[in-house]
Amino acid sequence: MTSGPHLTHLDATGAANMVDVADKAVTDRVAIAEGAVRMQAETLALILSGNAKKGDVIGTARLAGIMAAKRTHELIPLCHALLLSKVAVEIEPDDALPGLVVRASVRTSGQTGVEMEALTAVSVACLTVYDMAKAVDRGMCIDAVRLIEKSGGRSGHWQGR
């Protein structure tokens, strides 16, 4: 009805709404998101030394991200439930930040994209890193949580800068 861009979650009267996806095609959809937790170099060293021995900060954050992806539709009010065929979360140290870089990729065969699932996985993995290291570094900061790439669906392939 309008020719310019508009917010698909707002109906004609401006009220928030779930978009109707019943007529969208079921296609294979993938989304990749990324984010980072910036911290003091000493904090990163502590996490990695722990990790070298037991892998627990990174391992726990990975699992928290995977589990959160499955519950995205409970957290994001207008998000559709989807059956995810894969969620993968990778966490790598980056001495330059210094900190940890979190990357999630999510795949489904469905009628809506999985951007929110990938972004939720990244966010919750970052929050879990914060939780597990906050006793030594309350000033950690979660940064640059964003979509990196998506494919499938009407809008086709998209890649961030």
Place this chain on the structure above:
Amino acid sequence: MTSGPHLTHLDATGAANMVDVADKAVTDRVAIAEGAVRMQAETLALILSGNAKKGDVIGTARLAGIMAAKRTHELIPLCHALLLSKVAVEIEPDDALPGLVVRASVRTSGQTGVEMEALTAVSVACLTVYDMAKAVDRGMCIDAVRLIEKSGGRSGHWQGR
């Protein structure tokens, strides 16, 4: 046992664990967290024009943040459940970003702090903004999610830079 800083979520053998809070004092605890969603100026204008009429992007994101705070312990593996006495989420536009700034404050009377609840509220509110505006701006970025201030508990008052 160790004299230097250590990760309280890792036990002596390095395995992830919930910290035992049974012997901590029940005190009034407050935490304030903040974060932002950076977007194109046109996206912000669209959200605000929608907001001027119906308030739905911002209103929906506020509620999502409040509701997520109550479920923090389900998302963050080693986080204790708490009875929150207040959760408030404020979202303000910032033309300089351009984007929206999200601030959450959480209060409880309990044995552990509410930093994670405040950070979770901010993260999920930001994710909800992304969800509701992603159709016009997939390149939005969630930035600077961090603790601003906390009080209560053994560690007393803490304020970020």
Place this chain on the structure above:
Amino acid sequence: MTSGPHLTHLDATGAANMVDVADKAVTDRVAIAEGAVRMQAETLALILSGNAKKGDVIGTARLAGIMAAKRTHELIPLCHALLLSKVAVEIEPDDALPGLVVRASVRTSGQTGVEMEALTAVSVACLTVYDMAKAVDRGMCIDAVRLIEKSGGRSGHWQGR
């Protein structure tokens, strides 16, 4: 086995059971439900004046209804999980009640109907109205929560009186 009407959720021995839907056709299914919150005229005026400015009682109740629809199978013991393709909740004032009328429509492509999702959305939206206005009017009453119309599936189109 019996020729008269029977309760499909009770098996031959009378124990509660999920109906097996594996052999039902996947069809497009829609259900519309309605209900109302009756209140004092002054309460309605307060809600609407708030609504005229910020829309929050009605906006919050709409979102609560949408989010609850997605969790219907967690609440109703023998209800199947479904992927909903659309949930819409509309809330209109009715001076004659006086009160608010809540209408939910839910759509899916699946093997079971979405009556329960629509009725759950209406019920939780009504409960949320109650919660947000109870400080001024504890005597509010939720009334006439019922199915209005359904289509799709073996039983075809059905319309209430």
Place this chain on the structure above:
Amino acid sequence: MTSGPHLTHLDATGAANMVDVADKAVTDRVAIAEGAVRMQAETLALILSGNAKKGDVIGTARLAGIMAAKRTHELIPLCHALLLSKVAVEIEPDDALPGLVVRASVRTSGQTGVEMEALTAVSVACLTVYDMAKAVDRGMCIDAVRLIEKSGGRSGHWQGR
């Protein structure tokens, strides 16, 4: 600040908010709510004959109500989580309706009342009755869900008409 009645869930600017209960007294609080499912006389007879043998429609609805009460704060956006010390749900037939009358009583020792928990228990028990009997009577109607009585807290004892 205002002298007349106001909606405590709306802040000064009209935005939805959790009320801060940190300074409320911890008192013993009880709430009793009631509601009904009106149905055809034949449907009630079917449920009761099933009930005479196995009790499953009524038993299932009772459990669904009890379990839902514990999750009220997940469903109602601005509701505080509480530790409930008791939830009881009773369901009685009423030939005059004809239908089932559902009554829930909830008890806690806490800083906020349990009206919403009692009303949620009633609503979900009624929805469960609908779910289990809908195959024989789609026209059932949930009616008169309301607070009957509450005690505890600053507002003291309250009783509905």
Place this chain on the structure above:
Amino acid sequence: MTSGPHLTHLDATGAANMVDVADKAVTDRVAIAEGAVRMQAETLALILSGNAKKGDVIGTARLAGIMAAKRTHELIPLCHALLLSKVAVEIEPDDALPGLVVRASVRTSGQTGVEMEALTAVSVACLTVYDMAKAVDRGMCIDAVRLIEKSGGRSGHWQGR
């Protein structure tokens, strides 16, 4: 890559991961699991006499098992969400144990099996029996929770000893 047996939930570097099921066929899948609660003969008699009258221990445990099956993917970190077309839980007394034998069968049409859903239903039904009878017999023991049979999917039919 390796020719011997390996753990599909661990990737090449050993980190825990959801298996990608996107390329698996959608087939009709069934799983049957079983388990038992061993108890004192007096406890079993009490449950059964209660059961003769109202069926509540067994009825409650059956419902808890059915409801838990629907939430398996929330509990088991790397488990995929699935739309279950049927969950049935049967509980029978066994004087020889003495105790109760719990059997769950779960059916879906999907890309992964439902073993975990059947095993989760059995486990939670057993835990519920324990909860409801623990006041008279704290020494009860949950035993022999195992998969009995599965069909569908690439691995075809499997039957336990």
Place this chain on the structure above:
Amino acid sequence: MTSGPHLTHLDATGAANMVDVADKAVTDRVAIAEGAVRMQAETLALILSGNAKKGDVIGTARLAGIMAAKRTHELIPLCHALLLSKVAVEIEPDDALPGLVVRASVRTSGQTGVEMEALTAVSVACLTVYDMAKAVDRGMCIDAVRLIEKSGGRSGHWQGR
């Protein structure tokens, strides 16, 4: 009313009910539960070799158990919600089974015991082991899930055989 043992979850008429704990003392309560996953020796060797490198089967199962303990009241219908002050899950190999032994200890300061939380943590940790190793050994069996010890509350200290 009766002088012999009775099931506290059944009221006078035999219907299932949450026990009213409002008048119980708030005391420090601890419960320890244990269980085992029996498997083929080769399966245990695979898990442990994986564990030697990355710890993921055991680490994932530990986290799943901890997270499940926090949600016990959602799974067990008549269980009260509690604020847990500590949940610890330990998993040790046992060559004699052969298999893994899971032990959970849970602590709270509250009005009801935490037996169900400890037993739920053990059960879900065992289920997670099954999930992660089922591709190589479908015949694994979860055994001997039982309470080992409890303290606190009116019934005082209890220790299993």
